[in-house]
Amino acid sequence: MTNIQDGCFACAPCRALIAKVLAGRCQMRYTRAAVGSGDIPEGVHPRDLTEVPGYVMDAKISAASNPVDGECQVGVQINSEKVETGFFATGILLYAQDPDEGEVPYAYLRMEDGPEWIRPASSLVGKLATFELIAVVGDVNEVFADIDPDSILTRAAAQKLMEDHNKDPEAHAALVSTLKEKLADSAVFAFTAEDWGPPASWVPEEPAEGEAQAAEGDGEDPPAYDGSLGYEITVPAEAHKRKSSDFGFHVFHQVDGKYITNTWSALGTGADYDGEAGTVILSSSDPYPGKILFVG
DSSP: OTTOOSEEEEOTHHHHHHHHHHTTSOOEEEEEEEEEOSOOOTTOOGGGOSSOTTEEEEEEEEEEEOSSTTEEEEEEEEEGGGOSSOEEEOEEEEEEEETTTEEEEEEEEEOTTSOEEEOOTTSSSOOEEEEEEEEEOTTOOOEEEOOOTTSOOOHHHHHHHHHHHHHOTTTTHHHHHHHHHHHHTOEEEEEOGGGOBOOTTOOOOOOOHHHHHHHHHHTOOOOOOOOTTOEEEEEOHHHHOOSSSOOEEEEEEEETTEEESSOHHHHTOEEEEETTTTEEEEEESSOOOEEEEEEO
């Protein structure tokens, strides 16, 4: 076999199985991967293998995907904790399910020129060897694999799963539906710094008799509100659209023309529902321009 280089080879049953999948007779399903430590016999091509040379153990199928048209990438793992005696892995044979023949060899990964040492479980240092088999699938656009539940999820596989999940239009259907309901029942109320006033319960102090006469004489305004009780804005029912005190809100502070959150002013804003009047009372220690989003 000196004229055969390391690499992944399609086995003889591969083409026939692809034709059956395209005809709708079955799915393309990979069932298991066998690992060996032997060499391919002289005069035998990898496509003609029915068993892995020098079988040692089954590996774990960890993933299967279609990275490019016409090819499938199958992830295979060998964990040293399952190995009784260390060995050099020289080949991995991938099997698939045929509707007529049962389990058939599908692709073989030859590694005889650069075998991978697999440590035994007794070794002080464990090892997880991962391999990627590239299998021909032709025009088959969907592949399946019997993923071993004990396989270890790699970072690349996890990232791929998240990407596929986020591309699925139905992946977040329940969340999207809930958000749409919340947004449909939401309301935004904008305000300026001048909209804030003293609490409705605040009553200006009456000036003393002498001070009142002086004020009348010089035309001065009544004492200005000093803000000691904070400031308030009354939001009418038609603006906030809430039916009870069971609601949430998010406050934005307008700074340099932009609405931002988590400023001291925004964080200090409260919203209380007045059931008798049907209004919402915003309260703050300082007046500021902004807006409030009501939800729920």
